[in-house]
Amino acid sequence: VATFLEGPAIDVDGTLLCTDIPNGRILRFDAQGEVSVVVEYDGEPNGLKVRADGRYVVADHRRGLLICEPATGQMRPLLERAGREGFKGLNDLTIATNGDLYFTDQGQSGLQDPTGKVYRLRPSGALDCVLDGIPSPNGLALSVDEQTLFVNVTRANAVWRLPLDRHGHASKVGTFIQLSGGSGPDGLAVDSVGNLAVAHPGLGSVWLFDSHGEPLGRIRSSAGRRTTNVAYGGADLKTLFITESETGTVLAADLPWP
Numbered sequence: 001v002a003t004f005l006e007g008p009a010i011d012v013d014g015t016l017l018c019t020d021i022p023n024g025r026i027l028r029f030d031a032q033g034e035v036s037v038v039v040e041y042d043g044e045p046n047g048l049k050v051r052a053d054g055r056y057v058v059a060d061h062r063r064g065l066l067i068c069e070p071a072t073g074q075m076r077p078l079l080e081r082a083g084r085e086g087f088k089g090l091n092d093l094t095i096a097t098n099g100d101l102y103f104t105d106q107g108q109s110g111l112q113d114p115t116g117k118v119y120r121l122r123p124s125g126a127l128d129c130v131l132d133g134i135p136s137p138n139g140l141a142l143s144v145d146e147q148t149l150f151v152n153v154t155r156a157n158a159v160w161r162l163p164l165d166r167h168g169h170a171s172k173v174g175t176f177i178q179l180s181g182g183s184g185p186d187g188l189a190v191d192s193v194g195n196l197a198v199a200h201p202g203l204g205s206v207w208l209f210d211s212h213g214e215p216l217g218r219i220r221s222s223a224g225r226r227t228t229n230v231a232y233g234g235a236d237l238k239t240l241f242i243t244e245s246e247t248g249t250v251l252a253a254d255l256p257w258p
Contacts, residue, residue, distance in 0.1 A: 005243040005250065006187070007048035007092070008231035009056075011070075016233060016241055018250065019045040019058070026056065026068060029250060039073035047092030047103070047139075059090040059103050065121065079121055082129075088116065092139045092187065092229075096146050099123040100168060102130065104137035110155035111135045118151060120168050131162060131170045139188035139199070139229060143211070150176060150196060154184035159198060177213050187229025189240070193258035197240055199227045206230055206242055206253070216257075223249040 005027075007019035016029040017038070026038040026045060043066065047059035056068035057078065064080040064087055081087065088107025095101050101121040109116035116134035121127050136155035143150070149162040149170070161176035179185060182202030189197045194211030204225035208216040221227050224246025231241050238258070242251040 003248040004245045005248055006046050006228050006245065008229055008241045008243050008250070009048045009050055010231060010233040011050055012054050014233065016231070016250065017048060017050070017056070018243055019048050021046055021061070026058070038070055039068055039075060041075045043075070046090065049093055049095050051095065052099075057093060057095065057101060059093045061089045061091070064090060065093070065101075065103065079127065082119065082127060091137070094141050096142060102140060102142070102149060104140055104151065106137050106154075109134065109136050118149070118162070118170070128168060130168065131173060136184070138184075138186050141188045141190040141196070143190060144192065144194045150188060150190065152185035152188050152198065154186065157182070157184045159185060159188070159196070177209060179207070186227070187243070189230045189232055191232055191258055192237060195257065197230045197232075199230050199242065201226045201228055206240065219253050221251060223247045223251060
């Protein structure tokens with residue numbers, strides 16, 4: 001079965017989860033690397049995060065935001081539309097400590113059609129557009145103090161920095177890191193001291209930067225070149241899990257920091 005792995009996330013018990021977009025599956029990887037299917041459903045799951053209550057939130061390209069009950073495998077809608085407007089195609093998400101959920105609506109946007117958006121869904125159900133006019137918003141992550149949102153803008157081959165005001169809206173948006181080559185950055189993760197890990201498909205790499213945007217290093221894939229997404233895990237959160245979708249492989253890199 002052809003797979004396209006994305007959305008790595010760490011479950012409440014420390015095990016690794018991933019999504020398999022074309023097959024509508026959420027997969028679990030145990031400590032021995034054995035794979036099991038948590039749920040298989042009629043959708044295209046991309047981004048995945050685990051809420052504080054243990055439920056999974058899924059950014060589904062076709063169906064919007066979904067909630068997964070891992071004990072039963074039940075999938076139910078959380079947010080299918082932005083008001084009367086349908087989404088272009090959701091990609092990824094991240095959750096703040098207060099429960100605010102930030103997610104990207106990418107669709108087929110790009111430099112020819114810079115209409116992608118970043119939204120925030122509050123626990124109350126209120127939905128805000130944090131930023132629009134983006135040429136392909138993809139992976140995203142909050143800074144350690146949650147005052148800044150970093151967004152991978154794939155077709156601009158860049159990581160944008162979105163300072164958030166006290167209402168959670170973006171201001172003074174700018175390019176934080178400019179990349180080159182490949183097909184533009186995909187997934188993004190921030191560690192406990194603010195370092196960024198940026199997955200760069202096409203180059204088979206994950207770039208590492210400190211909280212100021214200075215380069216720390218490069219992780220090269222030992223499998224294919226489509227390094228799609230990243231998540232920190234392991235006992236000390238120093239293991240970076242990387243989904244490589246050309247070969248359907250999950251890679252792990254042990255980092256010396258933080």
